[in-house]
Amino acid sequence: MNCARSAGSFTTVPGWANVGMGLIGATGAYLAHGQTEPTAWLGTWLGAASAAFALGLLASSTRTELPACPCAANRPAGSFSDWGRPS
Secondary structure, three states, rough: HHHHHHOOOOOOOOOHHHHHHHHHHHHHHHHHOOOOOOOHHHHHHHHHHHHHHHHHHHHHHHHOOOOOOOOOOHHHHHHHHHHOOOO
16 A cells, blocks of 8 residues: 555656756757758757756656555566565
8 A cells, every 4th residue: 555655756757857858848949940951950959858868867866766665666577477475
């Protein structure tokens, strides 16, 4: 039961980082729209994607503590076969 309660409050990337990544994407779209050369357009998008990715990594690194529950997300894939067995 604790697992279900704590699952809703845990996200890998915090909400404000998602807002920042969205703003970076919107800014990238605005800047890429004005590019006349395909390489400049691609460079603008790759720059925005790199910045958003870096922000996501930075924000995720602050959320490294996983909830302490025996959820499926915390178990290796091979351990699914032992569900239902007493621990």
